Amino acid sequence: xxxxxxxxxxxxxxxxxxxxxxxxxxxxxxxxxxxxxxxxxxxxxxxxxxxxxxxxxxxxxxxxxxxxxxxxxxxxxxxxxxxxxxxxxxxxxxxxxxxxxxxxxxxxxxxxxxxxxxxxxxxxxxxxxxxxxxxxxxxxxxxxxxxxxxxxxxxxxxxxxxxxxxxxxxxxxxxxxxxxxxxxxxxxxxxxxxxxxxxxxxxxxxxxxxxxxxxxxxxxxxxxxxxxxxxxxxxxxxxxxxxxxxxxxxxxxxxxxxxxxxx
Numbered sequence: 001x002x003x004x005x006x007x008x009x010x011x012x013x014x015x016x017x018x019x020x021x022x023x024x025x026x027x028x029x030x031x032x033x034x035x036x037x038x039x040x041x042x043x044x045x046x047x048x049x050x051x052x053x054x055x056x057x058x059x060x061x062x063x064x065x066x067x068x069x070x071x072x073x074x075x076x077x078x079x080x081x082x083x084x085x086x087x088x089x090x091x092x093x094x095x096x097x098x099x100x101x102x103x104x105x106x107x108x109x110x111x112x113x114x115x116x117x118x119x120x121x122x123x124x125x126x127x128x129x130x131x132x133x134x135x136x137x138x139x140x141x142x143x144x145x146x147x148x149x150x151x152x153x154x155x156x157x158x159x160x161x162x163x164x165x166x167x168x169x170x171x172x173x174x175x176x177x178x179x180x181x182x183x184x185x186x187x188x189x190x191x192x193x194x195x196x197x198x199x200x201x202x203x204x205x206x207x208x209x210x211x212x213x214x215x216x217x218x219x220x221x222x223x224x225x226x227x228x229x230x231x232x233x234x235x236x237x238x239x240x241x242x243x244x245x246x247x248x249x250x251x252x253x254x255x256x257x258x259x260x261x262x263x
Contacts, residue, residue: 003215005255008262011050011211011248015160017043018167023217025171030182035170037185040212040222041089042163047211048082049156051248055260056148062138071260072137074242079132079148081203081243083125086159088204090118092195097188104184105176114169117162124155205229206238210247213255 004010021027022036052075059075060067098111128151141147173181209230214220230251238244238251245259 003213003255005257008257009054010255010258011047011054011213013050014053015046015050015156017046017216018164020217020220021167021171028178029174030178030185031171031173031176033182034173034185035167037222038170039167040220042167043213043216044208044211044223045082045086045089045163046160047213047248048085048207049152049160051211051246051258052079052082053152055246055258056142058260058262059140059142061140061142069137070242072140074245076132076135076137076140077241077243078207078246080129081207083129083132085204085207086125088200092188092192094118096191096195097185100184100188101173104180105173111169114162114166117158117165120158121155121162124151124158127151127154201233201237202241206233206241206244207247209233209251209253210244210249212253213249214253215255 004012018039020036020039021032025032027033027036056075059071061072062069093111094115098115102108102110128148131148131151142149144150208223209225212223214222234251248258249255
């Protein structure tokens with residue numbers, strides 16, 4: 001459960017957030033740790049999706065007399081960042097984490113189903129990225145034929161079904177050696193961190209920080225980042241970028257009211 005900032009709709013709906021396994025299960029086996037870390041990462045993606053779905057209908061398009069082109073441009077930039085976060089997350093899984101888990105388990109097909117699930121929504125994500133990247137603000141529409149809602153609706157269930165299912169798959173790894181599983185996870189995580197780029201400080205990190213609710217289920221320290229990073233993001237890398245108005249949390253992981261909603 002999150003500490004909601006008000007009674008207004010927030011980023012914990014319409015798609016349900018994932019319960020953290022370590023909050024309800026014995027975490028003596030590394031499978032629970034890995035599943036919990038993955039749940040935190042997946043909840044960032046789900047909050048971002050929910051934040052878009054909750055706010056986009058209230059960003060006035062050019063048919064409205066109160067249309068504001070900058071609001072639309074910022075929304076489209078925010079959607080682009082959301083797709084980039086998912087693309088980075090899944091590319092790291094497929095290039096680093098999944099092969100490592102396959103090798104450690106001795107089962108080369110262990111993560112095949114997760115890769116298959118990625119394919120179910122990849123085309124929809126690509127279509128959304130193309131829409132958000134190329135649509136001029138005056139041509140933006142949320143509802144109706146050719147609108148952004150239709151694109152999101154085309155793949156969001158497959159995406160969220162995958163995000164939930166992958167947690168269960170990690171929990172089922174309790175038949176593997178705990179120490180070896182934890183070591184495999186940490187090695188893959190280290191490779192993933194090295195795969196980052198400076199450019200991510202301008203789009204991926206502001207998104208992650210703004211969707212990482214640190215009050216969730218009594219509190220969490222995910223993501224484990226240097227204490228100085230939120231300050232650098234706020235005052236340097238995210239400064240003067242209106243896209244981050246759409247984040248459901250502040251830079252320190254505290255939920256805040258959504259910027260756009262029913263009047």
